[in-house]
Amino acid sequence: MKRHPRLRQGGWLAATTAVVIAIVVMVNLIVGELPTHMKEFDLSGNQLYTVSDASKEFLAGLDEDVEIVVLAEPSAVDRRVSKFLDNYAALSDRVTLTQVDPVAHPSAAEEYGASAGSIIVRCGGTGKSRTITLDSVISYDQMYYYMYGQKYETEFDAEGQLTSALDYVTGDTGKVIYTLESHGETELGDTVKSAIEKANLTLGSVSLPLAGAVPEDCALLISCGAEKDLTDAELEMVRAYLDGGGQVFFLLAQTEEKLPNWERLLAEYGLELEDGYVADTQRFYQQLGSYYDIAPVLSGSSPITSGFASGDLSLLVNVRGMNTLEELPENVSVTGFLTTSEGGVAVTADGTQTQGTYVLGAVSEKTDDGGNGAGRLTVVSSASLVDESVLAVMSNGVNLDIFMNALTAGFDDISAVSIPAKSLETSYNTIANVGLWSLPFVAVIPILTLAVGLVYWLRRRRL
CATH class of the missing domain: 3.40.50.880 (Class I glutamine amidotransferase (GATase) domain)
Known part of the structure; x- marks a missing residue:
């Protein structure tokens, strides 16, 4: 019995669609397993997730293995902090990043000598460690909180504290x-x-x-x-x-x-x-x-x-x-x-x-x-x-x-690595000393847009 051409074409389309869907699913699964630094880009206005050249140079010169342990429930860690940690640890083979849930592992606090809600930076080679509290990474305006009862974020200090901690645990000063x-x-x-x-x-x-x-x-x-x-x-x-x-x-x-x-x-x-x-x-x-x-x-x-x-x-x-x-x-x-x-x-x-x-x-x-x-x-x-x-x-x-x-x-044995905190203040797109610069924005551009639209509408009516 001879198949109708449309049936054969429909079969090929169905098979091709199935293959494409399978490829898309596989690509999504693979991409989903990639680390954050490989699948996300820093589009924040103040480059929160971008590691500075000073820290990159410091990480490139590490001669000791360092472990960064996040001792906190995953849901309790600010996404900005998690994302930055992923980007930071990916810059050096000497740095490993570990997430430990103190609820699932009650003995972890005693093992690491720190309380929940902490980032522990430790170096086995020197035996030194330093603890960073998660609350200290994102600063708030205390006066604003006192007056209005709301937390107004001012600074993000993940990089500064991390680089300082790594410098401390790997150094001998x-x-x-x-x-x-x-x-x-x-x-x-x-x-x-x-x-x-x-x-x-x-x-x-x-x-x-x-x-x-x-x-x-x-x-x-x-x-x-x-x-x-x-x-x-x-x-x-x-x-x-x-x-x-x-x-x-x-x-x-x-x-x-x-x-x-x-x-x-x-x-x-x-x-x-x-x-x-x-x-x-x-x-x-x-x-x-x-x-x-x-x-x-x-x-x-x-x-x-x-x-x-x-x-x-x-x-x-x-x-x-x-x-x-x-x-x-x-x-x-x-x-x-x-x-x-x-x-x-x-x-x-x-x-x-x-x-x-x-x-x-x-x-x-x-x-x-x-x-x-x-x-x-x-x-x-x-x-x-x-x-x-x-x-x-x-x-x-x-x-x-x-x-x-x-x-x-x-000092021969001390570097000047001291990374300042990044501002979390809202940046607005404003034009200083506007003067004549305001004319295009408040008059020329709107009138030009209306004129172009009117011309296009008239031409459509004549067709």
Whole structure:
């Protein structure tokens, strides 16, 4: 019996459809088994799930195996955190990611030494571990919650805390940094403290008159915005600390008061302060409206700033200028990393102006007769480098990165890896200084659209 052509064609269509459906199902099953980082793309406005180059470089250099354990019920883990963890762990064969449900495994909390709702980062090679609470990964505006009873998310800090934890568990450091007290110093802000903590450095404070000396475990001594000078006794303590191979980081304050002992120490390390304050007629922020709001030139020859791109910007305000002594003290070398442009101008209280290129940040190192390190003094001529208001204004600037690089440059066994949290603030598509730009959006485009539609409608009616 001869089959009808339509039946044969229908059979082929049915068979082809079945094969296509089977292929689609198989592809979906295969894709469904792929890890998140291979089947999803980061389309978030603030790139929540994208790992920074700094973390990628750190992960590429790992020489120890690290396990990241999420100790929480799967439903209790924010999807953003889970997705980022998948992306992060996929960047290194040295990193494994494990999900442990404490409800299904009641003994897990005791085994990992952590409570439910935690991320445990541990390294078998060093035997060290660090616990990150899930609540600390996503920050909320506490005042908003207090006033309105609702959680308003502000920051996402998964990458910063993870990279810091991996750096800690795979490293072998325990350095302590002290800030000086008793001279009207400016306290380091929360942003800076967080960056120091993420670099796995311990931060303390010391009053030299009470302590009698710089603490023995001090790896670096910071003086930030001191409004009063060191006493002669304190100068001797700091000098003895430096002569023993110590490191001091001095950030100058906005003050008219003379600091003769600090200036004496600077001179011993090849630097001198200019009178008054420094402006820059070429590199200043016009939107801030003052020649004194300087965008320093970042040196390409200093390891502190050589890694930045040509377009990276920082901001210093109320700056004291410095110069390198024409004749350096014996066994002293000075390397500048921040300067003004050739349009720098030193302005004294009586209005005297002296044009030139001034040093705004420098590292001075002293060696002994054998060439061994015998003191390192880092000086930035304005404490605004780490001022919280400046960091907020220059949220896309590199002030904090410069500070951390300068802070850790003298340590061979510490990196400056300190990843800032990502903002969860809502970004709106707005046009600043609209002026005539508003005309196309409110008139031209709508009228043009209506005209095109009307023409198309008329032509359709004539057909």
